[in-house]
Amino acid sequence: MQTELADFARQHADGPEAADILRACVHCGFCTATCPTYQLFGDELDGPRGRIYLIKQVLEGQAPTERTQLHLDRCLTCRACETACPSGVKYGRLVEIGRELLAERRPRGWRAQAARRALAWVLTGGAFAPLLAVGRLLRPVLPMRLGAQLAPARAAGTWPRTPRARRMLLLAGCVQPALAPNINAATARVFDALGIEVLTVARAGCCGALRHHLDQQAAAREDMRRNIDAWWPAIEAGAEAILVNASGCGTMLKDYGVLLRADPAYAAKAARISALARDLCEVLPPLVAALAPRLGPAVSTRVVFHPPCSLQHGQQLRGVVEGMLVALGAQVLPFADAPLCCGSAGTYSLLQPAVSATLRERKLAALTAPRPEVILSANIGCLTQLSGGATPVQHWIEWLDERLR
Amino acid sequence: MESAVVESRPEVLAALARILPREALLVEAEDTRPYECDGLTLIRQRPMAVALPQTEAQVVAVLRLCHRLGVPVVPRGAGTGLAGSALPDAGGVLLSMARFNRILAVDRRACTATVEPGVRNLAISEAAAPQGLYYAPDPSSQVACTIGGNVAENSGGVHCLKYGLTLHNVLRVRGYTVDGEAVEFGSLAPDAAGLDLLALVVGSEGMLAVTMEVTVRLVPRPELARCIMASFADVAQAGDAVAALIAAGIIPAGLEMLDQAASRLVEPFAHAGYDLEAAAVLLCESDGTPEEVEEEIAHMSQVLRAAQATRIQVSRDEAERLKFWAGRKNAFPAAGRAAPAYYCTDGTIPRKHIGQMLKSIQAMERRYGLSCPNVFHAGDGNLHPLVLFDDSDPDSVARAEAFGAEILEESVRLGGTVTGEHGVGMEKLNQMCSQFDRPTLDAFAAVKRAFDPAGTLNPGKVIPSLHRCAEYGRQRVVGGALPHPELPRF
Amino acid sequence: MDATLGQLVEQVRGATQARTPLRIRAGGSKDFYGNPSRGQILDPRPWQGIEAYDPSELVVTARAGTRLAELEAVLAAQGQMLAFEPPHFGPDATVGGCVAAGLAGPRRASAGYTHGGLRDFLLGARLLDGRGQLLRFGGTVMKNVAGYDVARVLAGSLGVLGLLVDVSLKVLPLPRAEVTLRFELGEAQALERLCDWQGRPLPVSGSAWCQGALTVRLSGAEAALAAARGRLGGEAIAAADASAFWQDLREHQLEWFAGELPLWRLAVPPQAPPLALVGAQLIEWGGGQRWLRSAQAPARIREEAARLGGHATLFRGGDRAGGVFSPLNPALLAIHRRLKQAFDPAGIFNPDRLVQGL
Numbered sequence A: 001m002q003t004e005l006a007d008f009a010r011q012h013a014d015g016p017e018a019a020d021i022l023r024a025c026v027h028c029g030f031c032t033a034t035c036p037t038y039q040l041f042g043d044e045l046d047g048p049r050g051r052i053y054l055i056k057q058v059l060e061g062q063a064p065t066e067r068t069q070l071h072l073d074r075c076l077t078c079r080a081c082e083t084a085c086p087s088g089v090k091y092g093r094l095v096e097i098g099r100e101l102l103a104e105r106r107p108r109g110w111r112a113q114a115a116r117r118a119l120a121w122v123l124t125g126g127a128f129a130p131l132l133a134v135g136r137l138l139r140p141v142l143p144m145r146l147g148a149q150l151a152p153a154r155a156a157g158t159w160p161r162t163p164r165a166r167r168m169l170l171l172a173g174c175v176q177p178a179l180a181p182n183i184n185a186a187t188a189r190v191f192d193a194l195g196i197e198v199l200t201v202a203r204a205g206c207c208g209a210l211r212h213h214l215d216q217q218a219a220a221r222e223d224m225r226r227n228i229d230a231w232w233p234a235i236e237a238g239a240e241a242i243l244v245n246a247s248g249c250g251t252m253l254k255d256y257g258v259l260l261r262a263d264p265a266y267a268a269k270a271a272r273i274s275a276l277a278r279d280l281c282e283v284l285p286p287l288v289a290a291l292a293p294r295l296g297p298a299v300s301t302r303v304v305f306h307p308p309c310s311l312q313h314g315q316q317l318r319g320v321v322e323g324m325l326v327a328l329g330a331q332v333l334p335f336a337d338a339p340l341c342c343g344s345a346g347t348y349s350l351l352q353p354a355v356s357a358t359l360r361e362r363k364l365a366a367l368t369a370p371r372p373e374v375i376l377s378a379n380i381g382c383l384t385q386l387s388g389g390a391t392p393v394q395h396w397i398e399w400l401d402e403r404l405r
Numbered sequence B: 001m002e003s004a005v006v007e008s009r010p011e012v013l014a015a016l017a018r019i020l021p022r023e024a025l026l027v028e029a030e031d032t033r034p035y036e037c038d039g040l041t042l043i044r045q046r047p048m049a050v051a052l053p054q055t056e057a058q059v060v061a062v063l064r065l066c067h068r069l070g071v072p073v074v075p076r077g078a079g080t081g082l083a084g085s086a087l088p089d090a091g092g093v094l095l096s097m098a099r100f101n102r103i104l105a106v107d108r109r110a111c112t113a114t115v116e117p118g119v120r121n122l123a124i125s126e127a128a129a130p131q132g133l134y135y136a137p138d139p140s141s142q143v144a145c146t147i148g149g150n151v152a153e154n155s156g157g158v159h160c161l162k163y164g165l166t167l168h169n170v171l172r173v174r175g176y177t178v179d180g181e182a183v184e185f186g187s188l189a190p191d192a193a194g195l196d197l198l199a200l201v202v203g204s205e206g207m208l209a210v211t212m213e214v215t216v217r218l219v220p221r222p223e224l225a226r227c228i229m230a231s232f233a234d235v236a237q238a239g240d241a242v243a244a245l246i247a248a249g250i251i252p253a254g255l256e257m258l259d260q261a262a263s264r265l266v267e268p269f270a271h272a273g274y275d276l277e278a279a280a281v282l283l284c285e286s287d288g289t290p291e292e293v294e295e296e297i298a299h300m301s302q303v304l305r306a307a308q309a310t311r312i313q314v315s316r317d318e319a320e321r322l323k324f325w326a327g328r329k330n331a332f333p334a335a336g337r338a339a340p341a342y343y344c345t346d347g348t349i350p351r352k353h354i355g356q357m358l359k360s361i362q363a364m365e366r367r368y369g370l371s372c373p374n375v376f377h378a379g380d381g382n383l384h385p386l387v388l389f390d391d392s393d394p395d396s397v398a399r400a401e402a403f404g405a406e407i408l409e410e411s412v413r414l415g416g417t418v419t420g421e422h423g424v425g426m427e428k429l430n431q432m433c434s435q436f437d438r439p440t441l442d443a444f445a446a447v448k449r450a451f452d453p454a455g456t457l458n459p460g461k462v463i464p465s466l467h468r469c470a471e472y473g474r475q476r477v478v479g480g481a482l483p484h485p486e487l488p489r490f
Numbered sequence C: 001m002d003a004t005l006g007q008l009v010e011q012v013r014g015a016t017q018a019r020t021p022l023r024i025r026a027g028g029s030k031d032f033y034g035n036p037s038r039g040q041i042l043d044p045r046p047w048q049g050i051e052a053y054d055p056s057e058l059v060v061t062a063r064a065g066t067r068l069a070e071l072e073a074v075l076a077a078q079g080q081m082l083a084f085e086p087p088h089f090g091p092d093a094t095v096g097g098c099v100a101a102g103l104a105g106p107r108r109a110s111a112g113y114t115h116g117g118l119r120d121f122l123l124g125a126r127l128l129d130g131r132g133q134l135l136r137f138g139g140t141v142m143k144n145v146a147g148y149d150v151a152r153v154l155a156g157s158l159g160v161l162g163l164l165v166d167v168s169l170k171v172l173p174l175p176r177a178e179v180t181l182r183f184e185l186g187e188a189q190a191l192e193r194l195c196d197w198q199g200r201p202l203p204v205s206g207s208a209w210c211q212g213a214l215t216v217r218l219s220g221a222e223a224a225l226a227a228a229r230g231r232l233g234g235e236a237i238a239a240a241d242a243s244a245f246w247q248d249l250r251e252h253q254l255e256w257f258a259g260e261l262p263l264w265r266l267a268v269p270p271q272a273p274p275l276a277l278v279g280a281q282l283i284e285w286g287g288g289q290r291w292l293r294s295a296q297a298p299a300r301i302r303e304e305a306a307r308l309g310g311h312a313t314l315f316r317g318g319d320r321a322g323g324v325f326s327p328l329n330p331a332l333l334a335i336h337r338r339l340k341q342a343f344d345p346a347g348i349f350n351p352d353r354l355v356q357g358l
């Protein structure tokens, strides 16, 4: 699509990249079909093709109003549109740039800014765990849904401490250790069973995605640099990979290289981090054969796997987890509309609660239609979003961990 | 068919605001610009307003109001049309039917589905799948395009050689004429009394009535389908192979061609496994009972081999078959990887001229300095040359338009038509002057008036004005060849 | 312009000027059909012959006055056919009359694309309108959406919009093999069975139920027929008897069609239950076309057809003065009037024949 960048956009560091992405879009509309918000609203402006147009208008220098803001805010950044796009339009990147430019051109009101800052602080800083504890205490008096989602955490169990020859770093995450401490521990146990030692580094924290998606790009880059510094010694010492068991964070890590490319001090290191980042499902499949003899029978064999958007669209890893589960004896049930987002989308569920709730309902209906015993997924956001219904929800690594003998 | 706007803009908008909820009416440029074109981005126009009704009563109210005030109404589905049929009218309301996306009924006994107009083509087949049925017409855009748009364009698909176009698979259309009067065309019985108005409404590009509900015929999913991918060293040979298959008494379930440039375009996205060394590949499908398919695949392979196919590969399983088609179906937008824009034309010619036409297009590529991959419904003789150009370069745009126009003129010259399935819209108005004489064009205008006497439903499309044809006639020499094809003319 | 065609044009122009009605009539094989009409005879038979036929294009273009039997013989010689199996109703039936009547035979209700009536196979037509102009709609290619599909509207128009001059029809290869099966079944069971088959991938290409017997034809590759026969059961009928049966059904020569009682044609959704009407029935098209011999009041018969979601035509015999087709609702009638006005402003062609007063 033809685009005439306005001066400010041409001079902006990301302007030319955005223009290139726009040029690739041929306005065919294939992407609208897989867009969750287009399905809900039926308005071009709430679909990828319309959002691309809105971003184009910003780049071309037209003054955006709160409506452009609204439509971009409603985007889940699930990137289903990217998977659907035959023309290879990198929508995820475009909307990031679009949001950044929009924030510059049309700063949010102070209330909205403050709320976003507070949210970022609560979720990534030290305050989340204590608040969560309070929430859990208050569960009986909270509204149904929120209460349901604050179900008690599964106990983490023991963390294997045996030193191994092969070592991999693990991104511990920010909200996950508080919400579901068992996921990291289960990861460590499964890898330990395969003779791989999993390390976490205390100083590493949030991957930066939370702040990145709350219009705090500068702060997000701070998160990234802090993590790089924290991991660097272990990487120099030969850690093979940086494992990620929350696909949302994995997508972010894989973008470090792009996001810090203009930072001379960190560009090279960031690229190395991106190259080392691996979702669990990129590492485990070749080792499945070795794992099989160590496994007992599964508690639940009829499973559905909800592929997080960050996994299937963000990292384009489709069918890998499912294939592995089948190889490990699970009956993976098909369900409708697998490419659609569950509505969690990081902080989206907090900022757009109505849309998020509708998408959750639809997703749960689709997932439970084939009557599974358990819903498996691969990202903390989705796990939280989908929990609280009649069917239990687990990270697939936990399902695997339960079978370790 | 100029329409007179009787009321001024603010009054019309105020009146619309009284009948539509806030989120169902877009009026600011910021909101209406993303609606300024459909899948054809060469022609753009912002509407006065976009209406996004959610109830049938709102549709009727918008129609009545606009009719009373003399305001043009342009219906829109998913906006994937490639001819600008859903191009907004500057002084009119763009009536989006996208929110009507419910499947009302799938009837296994009757083998029908009744759906709202905004339901996506593919969603119908998905809903019918548990009954072992599907909706046969499968335009490449089927993931996104709506049945309302399909009805308006009489859309075809890669399987319509055997299973027919939209027209052959729609039983009944319920809707409204431009004045908000309820009408029903066709019926659930094999035919309806009186003239076959359904045949007029299907393919009328939203100019005769607004579709509110469609009942389509569903067909049983064949037990088995397998697809042959045949390679050819020369495009003309591939063209001849198409005629040879038909002459052998075979009606393949699908018969499509991609030339080398086209297969190289899609392969990176679709990983379809196309033979990238072949000058052209033919996809040739057989469906039916396993015995029947086996017999037919053997017969087809034999004919293809006799027609100089250099390689024949038969899909081994359903996954591979779907891959073959995925490449084909994603071909147009994949052009976006190779160039900022593509211009897809839609001429249909007698099958026997395919080879010759492809050669002519190759010559045009050199003349216009633009490349043009070809991917098309070979079995129907329906071409889709994709002229690749740069839409930020006016010279490139002009060359692309002239290139497209010349292909269409050539289609008419070879005894074909300027559009097989995408419609005339705004895009092919000029070529309509070449294909039809004035009395016939006037007859089209009279048909339009029979449904829409005031001419406010999707005005200005399909039927070129006398003036336009006169202008166009001055530009071209009789016989279709442009005197100076290198000059921009639009 | 060819002199023969020129004469037809002249006759039309003259009639328009004088506002004298014209009754288009060629072989007269379908004189019995439609509402009574009036006017001077306009006979297109001098304008006859096949204009173009290229078997590998699957299209034939013929002049309106061409004998239908001649056209079908030419196609058969190339192993092709008119897949809608039009009834001739007499040796003199012409191509133009066939298209104008829009009737189809047993093969109308086949699986796949052959599933279609005459209009589904009509690709293009040339029309001589009421102004004496020759208009060309559609064309000779399979897919064509340039302009409104006026050609298809001419199918079954009974000549009210003008004189068909030439038509281009899609043709299909003759089936590689056919087999006819018979089942002893009552009406309700037969309808149920047909309904079930429709939803399954079976190569059914004709069905007829009457007097306790359901006859079904299958067409396609040998392998497909063998598989389908295995699934359907029934008793196979000798090939010669079978082809005589389908031919007689198509031409209304079966014993069932003899007699004087009015013959009604009810077009209903195929899955509709048995008719609540008195009279003998012959059911075709998987249940979609129900022939009825009945002296019941026309209003009652129309009411029943409408109740089931269809319409009824007094096909042959009976009192035709009250109109033989189901009446149109006002919105559609208004469109019909304006279309008539557009093509035939002087109202000379076949007055009343399709719609009374039109």
Ligand SMILES: Cc1cc2nc3c(=O)[nH]c(=O)nc-3n(C[C@H](O)[C@H](O)[C@H](O)COP(=O)(O)OP(=O)(O)OC[C@H]3O[C@@H](n4cnc5c(N)ncnc54)[C@H](O)[C@@H]3O)c2cc1C
Binding pocket: A027, A028, A029, B038, B039, B074, B075, B076, B077, B078, B079, B080, B081, B082, B085, B086, B097, B117, B138, B139, B140, B141, B144, B145, B146, B147, B148, B149, B150, B151, B152, B153, B154, B155, B156, B157, B158, B205, B206, B207, B209, B210, B211, B212, B332, B333, B421, B422, B458
């Ligand atoms: C990549 C690509 C591939 C394509 N492949 C094919 C193909 O293989 N075959 C094919 O036939 N087409 C194809 N198309 C064209 C297009 O998808 C079809 O024309 C489709 O039917 C348009 O549907 P839509 O819902 O997008 O309608 P729109 O583009 O929104 O509108 C099309 C027309 O329909 C009218 N309309 C829409 N809804 C209504 C309604 N409810 N009532 C009245 N009028 C209405 C509009 O006024 C307009 O005239 C392709 C397009 C693209 C972009």
Ligand code: SF4
Binding pocket: A034, A035, A036, A037, A038, A046, A047, A048, A051, A074, A075, A076, A077, A078, A079, A080, A081, A082, A091
């Ligand atoms: S990222 Fe998701 S929500 Fe956003 S436009 Fe794409 S598909 Fe829609």
Ligand code: SF4
Binding pocket: A024, A025, A026, A027, A028, A029, A030, A031, A032, A048, A049, A052, A081, A084, A085, A086, A087, A088, A089, A091, B333, B336
């Ligand atoms: S699918 Fe890709 S090319 Fe098509 S409209 Fe969407 S982003 Fe643009």
